[in-house]
Amino acid sequence: RKEVEQDPGPFNVPEGATVAFNCTYSNSASQSFFWYRQDCRKEPKLLMSVYSSGNEDGRFTAQLNRASQYISLLIRDSKLSDSATYLCVVNPLAYNQGGKLIFGQGTELSVKP
């Protein structure tokens, strides 16, 4: 079983749609959680950290459910520029402790005009 599992893609949506990505992780001791974005043939970039209380950054909302070991990302009013692969990432250590990142395989999003 993979340590981090994500919805298989690709997701093809029209501009303006709302799209949700889901992710589960197997290690209940994981302490910090992230969504990274990766454009085609580019490096991963941090989109947002995910906290237990949930957090929002503009059109993006991330939720964490530690009991279910589940992480989600909601994108509202999707734009063409949101087209990318979204990577669910966990870390065995706390947010302020650095350490290795464990990646999911990623979910590809394609936003069409």
Place this chain on the structure above:
Amino acid sequence: EAGVTQFPSHSVIEKGQTVTLRCDPISGHDNLYWYRRVMGKEIKFLLHFVKESKQDESGMPNNRFLAERTGGTYSTLKVQPAELEDSGVYFCASSPTGARGQETQYFGPGTRLLVL
């Protein structure tokens, strides 16, 4: 501010040859990480340096891989001898020390390695 840089961007070698990848982290970042993405798989952690010391090398696949970070600045990852299954994209990432700084790892553009 310059980002993480990696060299070369691409490398094509034959099985059995040696390849050395280089990573220059963001200036002042003590934490340096190596990751690898093999085709069709997720990005996987290889190892973590704090300055010149190996903090965690649990992801190194075997003893054909040797990572160094002399002087705590740039790092090299040598594969010797290379095998077909070593093909993939090798990413380097860095982060500063300090409570807030370590939350974000900044990735380089990667080195695409193809072993024939």
